Amino acid sequence: xxxxxxxxxxxxxxxxxxxxxxxxxxxxxxxxxxxxxxxxxxxxxxxxxxxxxxxxxxxxxxxxxxxxxxxxxxxxxxxxxxxxxxxxxxx
Amino acid sequence: xxxxxxxxxxxxxxxxxxxxxxxxxxxxxxxxxxxxxxxxxxxxxxxxxxxxxxxxxxxxxxxxxxxxxxxxxxxxxxxxxxxxxxxxxxxxxxxxxxxxxxxxxxxxxxxxxxxxxxxxxxxxxxxxxxxxxxxxxxxxxxxxxxxxxxxxxxxxxxxxxxxxxxxxxxxxxxxxxxxxxxxxxxxxxxxxxxxxxxxxxxxxxxxxxxxxxxxxxxxxxxxxxxxxxxxxxxxxxxxxxxxxxxxxxxxxxxxxxxxxxxxxxxxxxxxxxxxxxxxxxxxxxxxxxxxxxxxxxxxxxxxxxxxxxxxxxxxxxxxxxxxxxxxxxxxxxxxxxxxxxxxxxxxxxxxxxxxxxxxxxxxxxxxxxxxxxxxxxxxxxxxxxxxxxxxxxxxxxxxxxxxxxxxxxxxxxxxxxxxxxxxxxxxxxxxxxxxxxxxxxxxxxxxxxxxxxxxxxxxxxxxxxxxxxxxxxxxxxxxxxxxxxxxxxxxxxxxxxxxxxxxxxxxxxxxxxxxxxxxxxxxxxxxxxxxxxxxxxxxxxxxxxxxxxxxxxxxxxxxxxxxxxxxxxxxxxxxxxxxxxxxxxxxxxxxxxxxxxxxxxxxxxxxxxxxxxxxxxxxxxxxxxxxxxxxxxxxxxxxxxxxxxxxxx
Numbered sequence: 001x002x003x004x005x006x007x008x009x010x011x012x013x014x015x016x017x018x019x020x021x022x023x024x025x026x027x028x029x030x031x032x033x034x035x036x037x038x039x040x041x042x043x044x045x046x047x048x049x050x051x052x053x054x055x056x057x058x059x060x061x062x063x064x065x066x067x068x069x070x071x072x073x074x075x076x077x078x079x080x081x082x083x084x085x086x087x088x089x090x091x
Numbered sequence: 092x093x094x095x096x097x098x099x100x101x102x103x104x105x106x107x108x109x110x111x112x113x114x115x116x117x118x119x120x121x122x123x124x125x126x127x128x129x130x131x132x133x134x135x136x137x138x139x140x141x142x143x144x145x146x147x148x149x150x151x152x153x154x155x156x157x158x159x160x161x162x163x164x165x166x167x168x169x170x171x172x173x174x175x176x177x178x179x180x181x182x183x184x185x186x187x188x189x190x191x192x193x194x195x196x197x198x199x200x201x202x203x204x205x206x207x208x209x210x211x212x213x214x215x216x217x218x219x220x221x222x223x224x225x226x227x228x229x230x231x232x233x234x235x236x237x238x239x240x241x242x243x244x245x246x247x248x249x250x251x252x253x254x255x256x257x258x259x260x261x262x263x264x265x266x267x268x269x270x271x272x273x274x275x276x277x278x279x280x281x282x283x284x285x286x287x288x289x290x291x292x293x294x295x296x297x298x299x300x301x302x303x304x305x306x307x308x309x310x311x312x313x314x315x316x317x318x319x320x321x322x323x324x325x326x327x328x329x330x331x332x333x334x335x336x337x338x339x340x341x342x343x344x345x346x347x348x349x350x351x352x353x354x355x356x357x358x359x360x361x362x363x364x365x366x367x368x369x370x371x372x373x374x375x376x377x378x379x380x381x382x383x384x385x386x387x388x389x390x391x392x393x394x395x396x397x398x399x400x401x402x403x404x405x406x407x408x409x410x411x412x413x414x415x416x417x418x419x420x421x422x423x424x425x426x427x428x429x430x431x432x433x434x435x436x437x438x439x440x441x442x443x444x445x446x447x448x449x450x451x452x453x454x455x456x457x458x459x460x461x462x463x464x465x466x467x468x469x470x471x472x473x474x475x476x477x478x479x480x481x482x483x484x485x486x487x488x489x490x491x492x493x494x495x496x497x498x499x500x501x502x503x504x505x506x507x508x509x510x511x512x513x514x515x516x517x518x519x520x521x522x523x524x525x526x527x528x529x530x531x532x533x534x535x536x537x538x539x540x541x542x543x544x545x546x547x548x549x550x551x552x553x554x555x556x557x558x559x560x561x562x563x564x565x566x567x568x569x570x571x572x573x574x575x576x577x578x579x580x581x582x583x584x585x586x587x588x589x590x591x592x593x594x595x596x597x598x599x600x601x602x603x604x605x606x607x608x609x610x611x612x613x614x615x616x617x618x619x620x621x622x623x624x625x626x627x628x629x630x631x632x633x634x635x636x637x638x639x640x641x642x643x644x645x646x647x648x649x650x651x652x653x654x655x656x657x658x659x660x661x662x663x664x665x666x667x668x669x670x671x672x673x674x675x676x677x678x679x680x681x682x683x684x685x686x687x688x689x690x691x692x693x694x695x696x697x698x699x700x701x702x703x704x705x706x707x708x709x710x711x712x713x714x715x716x717x718x719x720x721x722x723x724x725x726x727x728x729x730x731x732x733x734x735x736x737x738x739x740x
Contacts, residue, residue, distance in 0.1 A: 016700065019693040021541060033513050036538050040503050040514055041708025064509040 005054075005075045012049050013071070017042060028072040033065065043068065050074070056081045093152070094122030094600075095164040095238075096138040096255045097217050099226045099301050100246030106260050112138040115248075115255040122166070122251055122600045126151060130162055135219045135226060137164040142603050144168070144453060146190030147350050154192050156200060160221045163199075165192045166251050167214035167236040168607070170345040175209060199227075207298055207311050211345070211613065215293070217249060226301040232312045233460070233611045234282075234295030234587025237596055241290040247301055252597075253287050253429045257728065264728035265289075266688065266721075268550040274431050275717055276537050276556035279588025281563060283308075286430045286724065295587045312613070313565070314583055316575035316620045323621065331622055332640040335615075339640070342612035343369040346456055353607070354379035354447060355456040357407065359395025361634065361645070361652055362458025362467070366609055368644040370456055371403045380405040381447050381455065383439045385412050387660055389499060395649060402646045410446040412439040417664035418671050422723050427601040428593040429728070431721040433536065433713040436659045440598040448602040455599070459590060460610035463582040464619045465634040466574055466627040467654050472496050473515065474528035474577050475628065480512065481519040490515070495631065499655070500709075525561050525568060528577035533557050539714035542689045542697065560584065574624035582616075661712040662701045665719065674698075677722040686725040689718055 010025065017037045018024050024037070032038040038046065046068060047058050056078065067077040096115035102108045112129040116138040120127065123140035130137045130153040139152035145168065153164045169175070172191035179197050180186065186193055191212075198206040199218055204227055213235035218227045228249055230238045240249040243262050250256050257264055267288040270280040283291035293299055296312040317323060347353050347370060355367045357380035371378040380400065385391040393409070400407040417438045424438045425431070447455055462468045476492045483489060490511040497503050503511065517530040526533065543551075560580075568576060591608075599606045609615070619627070622636055629635035633654050642650050665674045676682060678698045680691035700706055701715055 015696065019541065019690075019696040019700075021690070021693055024541065036534060039535060039538070039708055039710050040500070040506055040510070041706075041711070043510060044505065045708075060505065060507065063505070064507045065513050066509070069513070 002075065002079060005078050006071060008053060009071055009074050009078075012046070012053075013037065016045060016049075026071065028075075029070050031065075031069050033069055046074075050078060054078050054082060093142050093166045094119035094140040094251040094255070095166045095215065095217060096248075096250035097164055097219075097226075098136050098246050098248045099219075100134065100244075102134075102136065102246055104244045105246055108136050111259055112136050114258040115250055116140045118255040118258045119250065119252050121603055124603050128153060130155075130164075132162065132219060132221065134224075137162055137217060137219060139164045142453060142605060144349050144351055144605060145172075146188050146192070149188035150190030150192055152192055154188075154190075154196060156196050157187070161196060161199065162219045162221075163192060163196050163216055165195060165214065165216040166238075167212060167216070167231065168348075168605070169194060169210050169212035169214060170348060170607075170612075171209075171211040173345075173348065204298060204300065205311075213607070213611075215251060224302055227298060228293055228301070229298040229311075230293045230295055232296040232613045233582075233591065233608075233616070235591050235596065235606075235608065235611065237592060238293040239285065239290055240293060240299070241287075247306065249293075253285065253290055253728075254426075256287075256290060262290075266725065266729060268547055268688075269554055269556075271431065271547070271688065271721065272540070272551055272554055273556045273559070274433065275539050276533055277560060277588070278433055278536065278585060279593075280430065281556075281560060281584065282588065287728070314579060314616065314620065315565070315567070316571045316579065318567070318570040319572040319575075320570070323623070326623075328626055328636065328639060331626060332636055335618065335622075335636060336640040338612070338615045338618055339365075339609060340369055340373075342609040342615050343456065344373055346607040346609050346612075347373055349454050351453050352379065352451075353454045353456060354381060354450075354452045355405075356380070356443065356458070356606075357382050357396055357399055357405065358458070358657065359392035359399060359649075360458065360655060360657075361638070361649065362461035362610065364399045364458070364645050364649050365461070365637070365641045366456050366458045367399065367405060368403055368641070369609070371405060378403065378405045379450070379452060380407045381443060381450070381452075382407070382409045383412050383443045384409050385439070385660070386414050390658055390660060392655065395652070398646060399649060402649075408446060408450055410442050412442055412659070414660075414664070414667075415669050416442060417660060418669075418674065421664075421719070422673060422727070423601070424598070425720050425723040426727045427597045428720075429597065429724075430593060431717055431724050432589075432593050433539070433717040433720075434659070435661050435664060435716055436657060437594045437598050439659050440594055441601055444599045444602040444604040447599075447604045453603065454605045454607060456607050456609060458610065459595065459606070459608045460586070460616075461634065461637060462654070463578060463586050463590075464610050464616055465637040466578055466624075467634045467637075468581060469496055469654065469656060470528060470532060470581070471574060471577050471628055472631050472633060473531070474573065475631075477515055477519060477527075477531075478522055478573065480515070481522050484519060487512075492631075522573075523569075525564055525576065526557055526580070528573065529580055535710050536713055538710040539717050542693050542714055542718055544688055544690050546687050547689070572624045574628055575620070578620075662706045662715040665715070666701045666705055673723075674719065677719060677726065682722065683718075686722055686729075688721055688725070694718055 123142040125143040126141040137153040169191040172194040215236040215238040265288040270286040273280045282294040299308045480489045490508040493511045626636040683691040
């Protein structure tokens with residue numbers, strides 16, 4: 001997992017979903033949904049951030065918990081997308 | 092419809108009786124701008140501020156029986172007072188006035204405290220019985236009219252609104268952290284708790300007896316549903332629809348009784364359209380109807396309103412709720428609700444009642460209650476679909492139904508079935524949980540608790556509002572049909588705690604307007620409770636039996652219209668350059684810290700997010716409105732968290 005990607009994702013979560021409360025930062029594999037950190041609008045905010053910040057194009061079919069529901073899965077998804085932008089990784 | 096206040100006990104410990112009663116009356120003068128009076132007896136006092144609707148010339152209060160041994164201060168209406176009066180006259184009783192107030196007095200004389208069983212109406216009253224040396228407080232079955240009370244220096248004080256109690260020397264306001272947590276979970280406090288520490292409300296359908304030995308509170312009516320295994324006599328849908336229609340017509344008929352003109356709210360939805368259509372058939376002149384419109388297309392229902400106005404031929408007036416209006420009036424709205432809210436939806440209704448009053452009307456019929464009584468809310472369908480999904484947890488097809496439930500929520504439209512299943516999957520393995528139907532809503536609302544301060548968390552000590560709600564459910568609750576369980580949660584808690592109070596009585600009475608609710612006639616409520624669940628929610632068609640019963644009253648497009656929940660612009664009302672200065676002041680770190688309820692840094696980031704990009708999701712909106720209204724509540728009522736005067740609206 002790229003440390004830079006992870007840091008950026010953590011910063012985004014801290015600012016947008018935790019409103020600065022670092023004590024609630026989830027473990028890397030913890031479900032953001034289960035931790036009550038994200039809702040349907042939050043998913044769209046996350047997708048918009050990933051597209052803008054990492055220059056990705058994320059297809060509807062990729063907006064699934066398998067790709068976006070933990071820090072680890074987000075980082076893996078971003079890494080894979082960055083390496084193979086032409087081949088979308090659908091869950 | 093009026094405001095009432097009073098006390099029981101040795102008032103000399105607190106102050107001068109007349110001064111105290113007059114101050115209490117003045118604080119709720121908006122509820123009854125027409126007349127005002129007090130009565131001081133031995134060890135007791137009653138105050139009344141009157142909105143004259145029935146018995147204009149002879150209904151003054153507080154009112155006594157002929158020998159002056161029984162006194163009443165009454166807020167509301169008894170809609171069946173004509174029939175009760177005739178019954179009492181047939182028994183040889185004589186009436187001095189034409190008011191419904193005297194009917195209660197005489198009925199009390201006839202039946203004692205059981206008189207409430209015979210009243211069909213929206214009421215809160217106090218009766219002082221000098222012979223028995225006993226005070227009786229009572230409140231209507233559904234919780235339309237409010238009644239708050241508190242004990243101070245051994246004296247029981249009561250009033251229609253808390254602000255009257257706060258005028259009593261020595262009674263102050265402090266936030267009850269449990270009540271705040273209940274609002275941030277359930278949208279409303281669980282009665283008798285209120286946001287004011289030490290001040291209670293009399294729950295709906297309860298009476299309270301007070302004498303020198305103490306007080307006793309007991310229910311005189313309770314909403315109930317049949318056991319799901321109970322074998323009810325088979326009834327054809329057409330027969331049920333016919334009975335429903337007759338009851339609703341009668342409920343509307345008796346709610347048109349008044350010595351002043353009665354108008355109606357007409358939102359363009361099914362329920363208010365039905366009520367307006369029924370009322371138009373029963374009044375001689377063109378019905379006066381009123382509505383609110385919005386700049387934002389996602390909230391506006393002007394087209395439907397105009398369609399109904401054309402169909403019924405009513406004389407209609409609308410008030411436009413423009414972009415800056417909600418923020419402009421929000422501090423006044425919170426002063427009127429007397430409790431933090433997590434939505435701005437009360438605000439447009441504040442504007443609407445102002446319009447009604449300026450147009451010269453004091454009374455309006457509304458369609459409120461139909462969604463609770465006939466299962467109209469989306470949450471009922473959501474619970475049904477969640478149960479459907481729970482039967483096949485791995486299904487990728489079934490979650491698509493969630494998208495159909497909320498076509499007006501953009502965040503859901505774009506979600507994959509996997510995410511839809513995840514969002515609504517809360518508690519799918521616990522379908523027997525009594526709060527199953529409300530799981531996603533409770534969870535979404537409770538997310539706003541992340542803004543609590545450390546101090547508030549410490550006070551709460553891990554308190555669980557949902558667990559308390561579950562513990563308050565009647566013992567027979569588990570035996571009811573799941574739809575009826577969900578209906579009970581809406582009708583017994585959210586309806587009185589939020590819909591009828593924050594969006595209802597407090598918004599209308601802020602401008603001296605009385606709302607009347609045909610769908611909440613207790614005969615109709617009891618009848619509907621025994622209608623099979625499948626006739627209320629048929630597939631994903633809400634209020635099916637109500638539609639069947641009234642299909643000839645409305646244009647087909649309105650009759651077939653899917654429920655459009657009443658919503659108003661939330662956080663976006665408070666962002667942008669035109670936002671009033673009080674918003675920044677109320678959410679400033681030092682103000683938030685002074686108030687002590689929320690984490691100043693987290694609130695600052697939420698406000699920043701609101702200003703920077705706008706927030707559109709339910710949870711962030713609920714948090715923003717919840718925090719802002721709590722801050723305004725502190726400013727309006729409690730010491731601490733004071734917003735600088737130059738910024739306060």
